[in-house]
Amino acid sequence: MMARRAANDELAELVQGEQTDAVRVLEDRIAVRAVGTLDDRFTILSQRSLTAWVTAFGGVAAEASDPGALRRILASIRAAIRRLLTPLGRRAEQVLTEALAEAVMLGAQQHAAFVSEATGRRNRPVTSRVSGALRARAAAITQAVTDRRDRALAALRPNRTRRWSEVQTGIGVARSAIPAVRTHITTTVNEAVNEAAETAIKHAGEKKVWIAERDACVNCAAYAGLTVAAEAKFPAGLSWDPNQRGRGEALAAPPKHPSCRCRVTAWQDAWKQDGVISFPDSLRREARRSIARGWSLPTESGAARIRAARELLRTGAGLPKSVEEFAAQAVRAGRFADRTFPTGP
Ligand SMILES: [Zn+2]
Structure with a gap:
């Protein structure tokens, strides 16, 4: 069926x-x-x-x-x-x-x-x-x-x-x-x-894709939507924060750090639906949005979130103008006023 x-x-x-x-x-x-x-x-x-x-x-x-x-x-x-x-x-x-x-x-x-x-x-x-x-x-x-x-x-x-x-x-x-x-x-x-x-x-025998949490840290957010072969590992050391790059080791799957609730699932390119971006691409886009909005846990360093947002803007966020402007304002101010992921309607 x-x-x-x-x-x-x-x-x-x-x-x-x-x-x-x-x-x-x-x-x-x-x-x-x-x-x-x-x-x-x-x-x-x-x-x-x-x-x-x-x-x-x-x-x-x-x-x-x-x-x-x-x-x-x-x-x-x-x-x-x-x-x-x-x-x-x-x-x-x-x-x-x-x-x-x-x-x-x-x-x-x-x-x-x-x-x-x-x-x-x-x-x-x-x-x-x-x-x-x-x-x-x-x-x-x-x-x-x-x-x-x-x-x-x-x-x-x-x-x-x-x-x-x-x-x-x-x-x-x-x-x-x-x-x-x-x-x-x-x-x-x-x-x-x-x-x-x-x-x-x-x-x-499928590929696998990394699904980050919605308020993932700047490191996990860099893995969001990344796909690798079933037997392969995700590369080491990715981060949206330039200061945190190159740390850690290659992983077959999350968790990447204590309390990490990122997930791995199967992915095949054939599952992409016509006329829309692929699921992994949509995850990468959501992760960029989350970096631009500063959505994160209060335990994460605010300075790291700002460095990540600056890096996102520097490399081209590819997000709606209003979202990019929001990130630019936060970078200028040196902080995100509210980092809570919005829930509910
Ligand atoms: Zn994670």
């Missing part, structure tokens, strides 16, 4: 919207199981430690005057950190490892859905096993927790910590294991999803 083939913007919306959202839901489910109530328990630990500190030393500005009291307070914080973080690593590794098969299956199903939409022909998911590389990746989450726990335990000793601000820093290092676990889960799940896509792409 030949169905209607999806338009370029529908294909992009399918992957960047619906499918990425479904992957996020899976990431969140894993993270909730891995982290549990740990955020709250760290808040309680901070509050209790503060109370103990003020009781012992009279205030937060004072240096610890009583060595015995300092030793006791720090020992009790270290014990709490061990209690909170030692099970976290094991639990995170277990729930992430258990979820890998589901992530791979989701990737296979989503890839098949993309090919069905692109070709108008029903495409069946290509099932694959969880690779050894993915398992190793999931197992490495324990080390991410252990590193932070041990750094915190080493810092929270009387020879290194005599002020409340230093106690706070030490607890903060321990607590940073939670976002580290979340990031590790996101990256691993996206690796699994892309690995499943790669298996399907190789199976069909």
